[in-house]
Amino acid sequence: MSKIEYSLAIELSEIRKALEIVEENRFASGLTASQKKEIEQASMVLRNREREIISQIGKEIAESIKAYGSQLEILAKNIRARTKKMGRTTQSLYKVKKALLLVSKL
Numbered sequence: 001m002s003k004i005e006y007s008l009a010i011e012l013s014e015i016r017k018a019l020e021i022v023e024e025n026r027f028a029s030g031l032t033a034s035q036k037k038e039i040e041q042a043s044m045v046l047r048n049r050e051r052e053i054i055s056q057i058g059k060e061i062a063e064s065i066k067a068y069g070s071q072l073e074i075l076a077k078n079i080r081a082r083t084k085k086m087g088r089t090t091q092s093l094y095k096v097k098k099a100l101l102l103v104s105k106l
Helices: 003-026 033-105
Strands: none
Touching: 003 033
């Protein structure tokens, strides 16, 4: 996890804690209309920021997956090439073995 992802994760955690507090206070009795309005506005601001952070984290994760994907593609090509080379070596050895068996029979 990068430093940016880590700081975003911490901020997201703090926002979720704040949202819990807002939700508890939203249904408290004895609140004035203006207090309820402020709580609703705070809730909306927190939810919007939560969505922004989740979007940022998702974009960073997608970018890192793409970066690792290209590395895996290169590794897969190398593995296929080596496997093909090993197959050719095995076939060559098999042909040499057959030739030696024919010579030994003579």
